Amino acid sequence: MNIILNNLNTKKSIIAVALLLLLLCTSSFAAPTILKASIDRDTISIVETVKLQLQATELPLLTFSEPDFSSLDDDFQVVSQSVSHSIQNINGVSSRGITWNLVLQPKRVGELLIPSFSVAGVQSNRLPIQVEKEQLSTIKEADFSLKLLANKQTAIPHEQVIITLRFSFSQQVSQLQNSELVLDNAQVIKLEDKSYETRINGRQFGVYEISYAVFANQAGELLIPAQNIQVRLGRNSIFRQQTGKSIALQSAGLSVNIIQPPTSKQRFIIADSLQLQDSWTGSDTLILGDAITREIRLTLKGAQAATITALTMDDMVGVKIYPEVAEKKEYKTSEGIETFRTRRFAIVPTKVGEYVVPAMDIRWWNGRESKFATASLAAKTIQVISAAKTVGKAPQEEIKPELQSVPVMTARLEKVLVKNPLNQWLLGLCLLLAMTVLLLLLLLWKTNRGQQRAKLPILLKNEVKEEQLFTLLLQSLTQNNHRLIHQCLRRWATFMGIEDWRDPSLKTSVQYLERQLYAAEQDQPSWNKVEFTQQIKKLRKTLRRETAMSNNLGNQSGLYPKFSGEQ
Numbered sequence: 001m002n003i004i005l006n007n008l009n010t011k012k013s014i015i016a017v018a019l020l021l022l023l024l025c026t027s028s029f030a031a032p033t034i035l036k037a038s039i040d041r042d043t044i045s046i047v048e049t050v051k052l053q054l055q056a057t058e059l060p061l062l063t064f065s066e067p068d069f070s071s072l073d074d075d076f077q078v079v080s081q082s083v084s085h086s087i088q089n090i091n092g093v094s095s096r097g098i099t100w101n102l103v104l105q106p107k108r109v110g111e112l113l114i115p116s117f118s119v120a121g122v123q124s125n126r127l128p129i130q131v132e133k134e135q136l137s138t139i140k141e142a143d144f145s146l147k148l149l150a151n152k153q154t155a156i157p158h159e160q161v162i163i164t165l166r167f168s169f170s171q172q173v174s175q176l177q178n179s180e181l182v183l184d185n186a187q188v189i190k191l192e193d194k195s196y197e198t199r200i201n202g203r204q205f206g207v208y209e210i211s212y213a214v215f216a217n218q219a220g221e222l223l224i225p226a227q228n229i230q231v232r233l234g235r236n237s238i239f240r241q242q243t244g245k246s247i248a249l250q251s252a253g254l255s256v257n258i259i260q261p262p263t264s265k266q267r268f269i270i271a272d273s274l275q276l277q278d279s280w281t282g283s284d285t286l287i288l289g290d291a292i293t294r295e296i297r298l299t300l301k302g303a304q305a306a307t308i309t310a311l312t313m314d315d316m317v318g319v320k321i322y323p324e325v326a327e328k329k330e331y332k333t334s335e336g337i338e339t340f341r342t343r344r345f346a347i348v349p350t351k352v353g354e355y356v357v358p359a360m361d362i363r364w365w366n367g368r369e370s371k372f373a374t375a376s377l378a379a380k381t382i383q384v385i386s387a388a389k390t391v392g393k394a395p396q397e398e399i400k401p402e403l404q405s406v407p408v409m410t411a412r413l414e415k416v417l418v419k420n421p422l423n424q425w426l427l428g429l430c431l432l433l434a435m436t437v438l439l440l441l442l443l444l445w446k447t448n449r450g451q452q453r454a455k456l457p458i459l460l461k462n463e464v465k466e467e468q469l470f471t472l473l474l475q476s477l478t479q480n481n482h483r484l485i486h487q488c489l490r491r492w493a494t495f496m497g498i499e500d501w502r503d504p505s506l507k508t509s510v511q512y513l514e515r516q517l518y519a520a521e522q523d524q525p526s527w528n529k530v531e532f533t534q535q536i537k538k539l540r541k542t543l544r545r546e547t548a549m550s551n552n553l554g555n556q557s558g559l560y561p562k563f564s565g566e567q
Contacts, residue, residue, distance in 0.1 A: 033058050037114065037124040045132055046109050046230060046248035049079060052127075054100040056119045067100065067117040067124075075112045076104040106131040107177060108228060109248060133248060143170045146249040148227055152367075156261040157216050158270050159367045160302035160336055162191075165210040165227050165251065170203055173231040175246075181212050186222060187304070189213040194334040213337050214256075215304045222256040262365070262372070267309060269364040272302030272336065276362055276375035285383045291348045292382065294357070298341040302367055305330065309362070311343040319355055322346040349384040356381050469495055470540060477533050482516045485529075489513075489536075496543065506535040 033056060040051040054067060072078060086097045098119075106112060106129075114127040144167075151162040163181065181188055191211040198205055216222050232246040275298070282292035296311050313321050326343040349355060360377040473488040489510070501507040509532040516527060 033060075033120050033122045035117070035119050035122045035124040037117065037127055039114065039127055039129060042128065043130045043132065044106065046106055046246070050104050050106070050129060052102040052104055052114060054102075054117055054119075054124060055097070056099075056122075057097045059096050059098060059120060065118075065120045067119050069102065069117070071115045071117075072102075072104065075107055076114075077107060079103040079105050105246075107230070108179065109133050109250065133250060144168065144247065144249060146227070146229060146251045148224060148251040148254050150224070150254055150256055152256070154257045154259060154370070155216065155367065156259055156270065156365070157218055158304050158307050159215070159365070160272060160304070161214045161216070161222075161256055162336055163212045163214050163224055165229070167208045167210075167229055167231075167249070168198075168200070168205045169208075169231075170205050172234055174234065175232045176208065176229060177231075178210055178229040179227050181214075181224070181227065183214065183222070183224075185217050185220075187215045187217070189215075189332065189337065191332050191336065192334045209334070211334055213302075213332075216256070216258040219258050219260045222258050224254045224256070226253040227251045264363075264372075266363065268307075268372070269300070269303060269309060269362065270307045270367060271300045271364055272367045273300065274303075274362070274364050274366075274373070274375050275299040276360070276377060278360075278377050280380070284381065285385065286349060287387050288349065288352055288384055289387065291346050294345045294347060296343055296345070296360070296377070298362075300339045300341075302336045303339050304337075305339065308339065308341065311341055313345050313360075314358060316355060316357070318349060318351040318353065320348045320350060322348065347382070349382070352384050352386050354381060354383055466492075466495060473536070474533070477529050482513060482527075486513055486517060498539075498543075502539065502542075503535060506532075506539060509535060 035054070035056045037052065037054050039053070044050050069078065069081070080103045082101045084099045084101075086099075104114075109131050112129050112131055114129060116126045117124045146168075147166045149164045149166060151164075155161050165178065165181075167176070189212065191213055194209045194211070196207050198207055214222070214224075228248060228250045230246055230248045277297045277299075279295045279297075280292060281295070282290070286292060294313070298308075298311060300308065311326060313323070315321065322345065324344045324346075326341055329340040331338045347357070357380045359379040362375045364373055364375065365371075366373045469488070469492040473485075473492050476485045476488040479485075501510060509527065512527045513532070
């Protein structure tokens with residue numbers, strides 16, 4: 001009987017292998033895979049969405065390739081994404097089809113291109129799409145405005161020009177997106193944004209300014225292209241993505257005349273303002289061999305770092321000058337670039353005499369007044385005297401007449417040597433205390449070692465339990481049961497003692513999962529389980545690495561930082 005059963009099992013195995021080989025053979029003779037992309041329309045407004053459909057047909061059954069949609073991020077925002085599958089059998093040949101449906105929101109005005117995608121080694125077609133500017137009504141034009149401004153119309157090369165994109169609005173808006181200012185013949189530095197409120201024609205407006213510090217490289221006309229912004233109407237919500245209507249605005253372009261710089265035989269600093277100060281540490285009268293320290297400070301606004309000359313002191317006869325490394329600081333504000341330079345000099349005279357530290361002059365170009373200016377430091381005189389001249393200069397007390405006849409008493413000092421005999425009793429007591437301390441340390445070491453050995457099974461038990469809980473969490477993520485996923489996640493997080501999800505994206509994913517369970521709204525944002533799985537694995541890896549480092553330092557006695565679920 002057993003022989004018959006074994007024969008039957010063998011026959012079933014042979015049949016299964018034959019069917020698998022037949023399936024592989026038939027799939028090899030299937031028609032080539034076709035990948036086609038299509039959109040519902042090729043001309044839309046900046047505030048509208050377009051539907052993209054990527055359809056793959058004649059796919060082999062064992063193909064699990066997925067397209068990479070990250071190439072859309074530059075020009076589009078993926079509002080929603082879904083996928084559907086189908087399997088068909090024609091003349092004994094099985095194949096499957098997959099259709100990806102995406103809803104895209106354009107990020108800018110102009111002719112955009114939906115790129116090609118790849119699935120199973122097959123490339124899809126590329127699709128051009130024209131995005132047009134939305135025509136605002138008369139009411140909206142009164143509520144919103146976008147202007148491109150410059151703080152000066154004329155400048156020289158390497159002089160700071162502040163370019164500001166000013167957006168004024170009287171309605172509530174959110175999710176502002178703007179185009180970046182890029183110039184080929186100038187250096188562009190993004191400054192701090194600024195927001196405030198104002199009244200225009202008796203109406204309250206909010207103002208948001210985006211500013212750049214621009215330094216032209218050469219003379220000529222500096223063209224600033226038109227800038228675009230896009231905002232959504234209404235206030236944004238932290239519980240769901242804003243899906244309200246959006247508007248796009250475009251400013252007019254402008255130009256700045258960059259003229260030839262003035263002729264100068266020496267290099268000069270270009271700035272909007274410049275302050276030169278110094279301070280001294282030490283007396284104006286020095287003893288030969290002593291030093292005096294001079295600190296020179298330079299404060300500039302609107303200066304490009306390449307035009308700032310180094311702070312130096314001229315050589316002096318009979319004096320050695322030791323400069324320290326200059327301290328450099330630079331800050332970005334909404335008003336432009338602020339730069340600070342500080343340098344200290346140790347001045348050490350080598351001869352007795354009088355020395356004059358000469359005045360210092362820095363010639364610079366005043367960008368606000370369009371003319372040269374000079375910043376100066378006054379000269380300073382230093383007296384250097386010999387150390388011998390200071391001896392005997394202490395004031396003497398005047399001896400009164402009635403005390404002149406009193407004899408002066410002198411005292412003799414005798415040195416007395418006293419032997420310090422060895423105290424044997426004290427030495428024995430010290431040796432006894434030292435042996436007692438060593439014995440206590442030995443007992444303490446053995447006790448700690450025994451405790452560590454006793455805790456080893458507990459550590460292994462905790463590690464096994466954590467592995468089981470995390471495995472259950474990963475298995476629940478393969479099912480479409482949000483309540484089960486949430487229960488497994490909470491059990492693992494409680495066991496690990498996690499009170500903060502750390503990563504904002506992971507925290508958002510957990511909030512999406514909880515809203516899938518408890519929120520009353522039907523229209524909930526899609527929850528990406530694949531992305532959530534990667535995030536939770538990354539968090540677990542980080543916790544294990546931090547715990548391993550803590551154990552190596554001896555700060556933790558367990559395998560994990562916390563086990564609030566362990567009894």
